[in-house]
Ligand SMILES: NC(=O)C1=CN([C@@H]2O[C@H](COP(=O)(O)OP(=O)(O)OC[C@H]3O[C@@H](n4cnc5c(N)ncnc54)[C@H](OP(=O)(O)O)[C@@H]3O)[C@@H](O)[C@H]2O)C=CC1
């Protein structure tokens with residue numbers, strides 16, 4: 710059975726571990742790791758079937774078959790190259806780290822050299838399947854518009870750098886407009902989806918992103934519009950935020966669970 714190691718035991722990592730524990734994913738939850746010891750203890754205590762070892766990242770990479778990064782963009786830079794060098798397949802949630810061209814090329818090269826797979830789940834958006842299909846011909850434009858309740862944007866470097874007072878926002882306010890490359894640095898915990906869209910479509914410099922704070926919302930809303938030789942595609946998802954981490958939508962965790970199920974299944978549906 711595939712031995713899985715999860716790095717980052719917050720909302721997404723926790724949901725993945727619980728799904729394995731419930732038998733939704735037919736794999737062994739072998740090890741977990743987090744910079745916060747209390748998160749590891751809390752998660753382990755919530756599991757019934759598995760009692761994963763709490764390991765350092767180095768130990769985990771040597772002992773599992775499949776590594777899941779559900780921690781942070783910084784963690785991707787530290788962990789994913791090592792994981793690929795150790796010959797492990799890796800699922801990456803903090804996809805925004807791949808806006809760094811040098812890192813991206815290094816990871817893709819290491820995956821090829823070591824015969825490993827890198828997986829980027831669709832996350833909190835719908836339409837990655839359509840963008841993948843469309844990219845087999847020409848795509849002329851891709852736009853992501855993300856709307857979140859203001860407090861779901863707390864701590865974003867863009868908000869802090871501009872001194873934006875989120876608690877005083879009374880109406881829909883455009884906070885950011887730029888490339889996906891700029892967006893994932895400005896909002897590293899809010900628009901990793903922009904990176905996944907860029908990887909599937911026309912890259913980080915040509916993908917346009919708008920981030921809007923909307924106090925009337927209780928959901929995280931992502932809209933994608935794509936135009937190309939195939940025609941036009943539009944998707945809109947109104948995501949329930951995680952009660953534990955309002956920056957993250959429940960669908961993002963479900964997409965990771967679904968990707969794992971797909972990897973382990975003999976039947977593959979969708980692009
Ligand atoms: N691809 C997508 O569509 C989406 C991606 N994401 C991204 O996925 C990641 C996980 O999201 P989520 O579960 O909601 O985040 P959480 O903040 O709930 O959990 C992340 C956990 O990882 C820990 N962590 C951070 N850095 C490291 C590290 N270097 N080594 C070990 N542990 C670390 C954090 O600890 P501490 O709190 O101490 O930092 C925290 O416990 C985030 O980067 C998020 O931005 C989220 C939503 C959608």
Ligand SMILES: O=C([O-])CC(=O)C(=O)O
Pocket residue numbers: 832833897898899900901902903929948956957958959961
């Ligand atoms: O979960 C979401 O709504 C999207 C998100 O935070 C991200 O892409 O980083």
